[in-house]
Amino acid sequence: MKLHSPLCDLFDIEYPVVLAGMGSASTPELAAAVSNAGGLGVIGAAALQPETLREWIRRTRSLTDKPFGVDTLLPASVRRAAAQREPGDEAAERAQLEGHLAFARQFMAQENLEPVAESRRRGSGGLQVFSKEFFEAQMAVVIEERVPVYAAGLGNPGPWMKELHANGTRVLAVVGAVRHAAQVISVGIDAIVAQGHDAGGHNSPVGAMALIPQVVDAVGDTPVLGAGGIGDGRGVAAAMMLGAAGAWIGTAFLAAEESGIAPHQKQALVDGTEEGTVISKSVTGKPARIIRSKWTDAWERASISPLPMPYQGVVSGPVMAAANAAGRADINPGFAGQGMGMIARVRPAAEIFDEIVASAIESLEQARSLLD
Numbered sequence: 001m002k003l004h005s006p007l008c009d010l011f012d013i014e015y016p017v018v019l020a021g022m023g024s025a026s027t028p029e030l031a032a033a034v035s036n037a038g039g040l041g042v043i044g045a046a047a048l049q050p051e052t053l054r055e056w057i058r059r060t061r062s063l064t065d066k067p068f069g070v071d072t073l074l075p076a077s078v079r080r081a082a083a084q085r086e087p088g089d090e091a092a093e094r095a096q097l098e099g100h101l102a103f104a105r106q107f108m109a110q111e112n113l114e115p116v117a118e119s120r121r122r123g124s125g126g127l128q129v130f131s132k133e134f135f136e137a138q139m140a141v142v143i144e145e146r147v148p149v150y151a152a153g154l155g156n157p158g159p160w161m162k163e164l165h166a167n168g169t170r171v172l173a174v175v176g177a178v179r180h181a182a183q184v185i186s187v188g189i190d191a192i193v194a195q196g197h198d199a200g201g202h203n204s205p206v207g208a209m210a211l212i213p214q215v216v217d218a219v220g221d222t223p224v225l226g227a228g229g230i231g232d233g234r235g236v237a238a239a240m241m242l243g244a245a246g247a248w249i250g251t252a253f254l255a256a257e258e259s260g261i262a263p264h265q266k267q268a269l270v271d272g273t274e275e276g277t278v279i280s281k282s283v284t285g286k287p288a289r290i291i292r293s294k295w296t297d298a299w300e301r302a303s304i305s306p307l308p309m310p311y312q313g314v315v316s317g318p319v320m321a322a323a324n325a326a327g328r329a330d331i332n333p334g335f336a337g338q339g340m341g342m343i344a345r346v347r348p349a350a351e352i353f354d355e356i357v358a359s360a361i362e363s364l365e366q367a368r369s370l371l372d
């Protein structure tokens with residue numbers, strides 16, 4: 001029995017199971033392991049400097065001859081904010097930032113966290129990273145390197161579609177609402193990820209079970225990948241029952257040996273349960289599903305609110321880096337989805353992938369037997 005859908009033909013892959021782009025976690029090693037196993041590995045490049053992104057693409061190519069993808073963020077709010085900026089705004093923004101930075105410094109002092117030099121911080125986001133110019137420079141690399149698949153984790157890749165398609169790149173967009181799906185369909189997107197509220201990272205207010213069929217109904221023949229809380233093959237089968245052509249899976253691959261997160265963060269996933277995450281703006285400034293921590297609790301209690309993206313990243317970045325350097329999972333356990341409770345141990349990505357495919361096939365067979 002083989003698991004096959006139109007997604008396999010679109011991406012030239014064996015199974016319709018895709019590793020979600022996860023910033024810092026979906027490394028070339030993890031993406032290549034998933035592609036080599038017969039799925040599509042997608043590099044999480046959100047905060048990578050353009051030249052590092054180029055190195056990651058080339059490293060992935062050296063590890064697999066199979067198709068793979070690159071995921072970056074194109075948040076419309078940041079592009080709009082950049083376009084609407086008035087002279088003098090920067091001074092006001094800096095002043096507001098100062099109060100939040102003082103809050104972060106106080107938190108670090110209370111927790112005895114030692115600052116980490118800026119040059120040693122990786123992927124912490126912030127102003128230098130999430131600007132309009134930064135997104136454009138990343139996209140230039142994606143186009144020059146002619147990657148097989150590009151995924152827009154946030155926002156609309158419309159302005160780049162012509163060049164991407166001219167290279168033969170297939171383009172995906174992650175959406176959390178039917179109206180966002182309609183926007184990306186209008187620019188000629190090749191496939192859509194319908195990502196529900198259960199998902200790790202920035203997600204939708206709508207649960208995956210309700211979102212997937214509504215997006216499927218709205219987009220005609222364009223293949224949809226279900227996402228959010230898909231922790232094993234039963235979830236893949238369920239998404240396909242809802243009309244999806246495959247699954248976009250993040251959290252289940254986070255505890256893979258090849259994933260780029262720190263060992264204490266992998267242990268937090270193993271220890272975590274389905275109740276262990278919260279939606280918080282405390283790291284990026286946008287609502288994101290994250291493992292509950294002293295940092296998310298501190299912002300929940302604080303008299304000031306987190307700043308919008310990209311400014312909150314400037315506040316949280318040093319704290320997250322210091323917590324990581326100190327191995328503090330109580331402060332920076334990382335993003336994760338509600339499927340976290342299904343993770344029992346750290347193991348190779350190929351093992352996770354093979355098990356997902358085998359149990360998806362078993363679940364679909366079982367579903368058919370219900371009709372006898």
Ligand SMILES: Cc1cc2nc3c(=O)[nH]c(=O)nc-3n(C[C@H](O)[C@H](O)[C@H](O)COP(=O)(O)O)c2cc1C
Pocket residue numbers: 020021022023024025044045046071072073152153154174195198199200201202227228229230248249250251252254334335336337338339
């Ligand atoms: C640790 C982590 C980091 C993430 N980073 C990104 C990112 O950089 N870009 C993006 O498009 N989505 C990101 N996401 C969301 C995933 O791409 C994906 O939509 C989500 O993990 C799917 O839900 P699941 O975690 O329940 O499988 C991240 C998710 C996690 C758990």
